[in-house]
Amino acid sequence: MKRFLRDNGLTLFFLGAFLLSLLGQALAGQARYNEQQLTDGGDPIPLLSYVGSSDFAVDVAENWQSEYLQFLLFIVVTVWLVQRGSPESKRIKDIGDESEEQQQMGAYAHEESPGWARGYGWRRSVYANSLGLVMGLIFVLSWLGQSVAGTAAYNAERLSRLQDPVSWGQYLGSAEFWSRTFQNWQSEMLAVASMVVLSIYLRQRASPESKPVGEAHATTGEEN
Template sequence: MKTKSNRNFFYRNGLTAVFLTLFIITLAAQALTGWNKHNQDLQEDDAPEIGFSTYLQSGHFISATFENFESEFLQMALYVLLTISLRQVGSAESKKLDEPEEVDREPKPSKDAPWAVRKGGWILKLYSNSLSICFAILFLGSWALHLYGSWQNHNIEQLAKHLPKESISAYLGQAEFWFETFQNWQSEFLSVASIVFLSIYLRQKGSPESKPVDASHMETGK
């Protein structure tokens, strides 16, 4: 029987590799189709078309890309934080209602523990919350880039309509940016609510996101 040490790279990292590959393919597809769509819009406004490399630096591409990143990172940050203390009876995505969980145990230094655990002090405290901190930073960075790209694209449209450019602070107070923002956020909140609730009653054999097929509906956790 093969042991963990002699499994091949893809077996050990397949989930990350597949999702990163899908990300690259779909990002490239988004860039190409977005470039064509943006040039169509420019033609309709009697403005000159732009090249692909120029498009990748445009507000249209930056806004569309980071608008999606932003909502995903917000979803993950909130999910990591809210699952610390909130429960959903019967859900595979919830901690158990009354039983102690491994994730709640106090970290103990050992030779195999991460460096931060062996170091202790404020470094351990930071490391103990590093996942939510990382997602929060990624969310804020994506939100800022979404705002920047959307503002840049808005001003391009303003010029095409022979209207004056607007400052970023003025644009931030307009409905357009917040419409883009909330239409993505609400879909992420719905997707999380769906996996939390549907995993109470539905199963997927072999998936760690599901309870065992023969588990009771009211059994909470995996």
């Protein structure tokens, strides 16, 4: 058990932090929602009803889609774009898809390589891009979820303001949808840009996200 916890500590820590944060969002969101309900002459709702509401769903989904977009872009764009001196970047000479030997695939696969990396054809192509594909799929589904829950929440708000509801297509073209989307995207892009640049000059001792403390600023990627 101890060994399991040690070997999976990173995943367990972030899963736990995720669940606690989601609970915090649900509790704070319910309190805010009920405050508004009382102001409008309505009735407060229990936590479970709030968690099942479109208001909660759109708030959750809009953050999820932006996080998965951030990681999708970071995973895919770093194949072709580099940053000299950043440990988040690969080496300048490795720009692009890299050789099969470097990627240990096909004829260069070894005994412990995953089965689909040893094979040929579509399986190898799919497996070689599976991380980006799955992150991309989760991004698209989260964004779709944001648009669907957003339509429902926006329409409830419009009806409460004595305005006609809109269709999903109209919502996709609305300022509300794009405001929610861009306000999340901008923060994700800033965070990645900061991480890439700050890690050139700053260090975090023993973190795999940092170069060793004494490494030169000019060292890029895995040279360190």
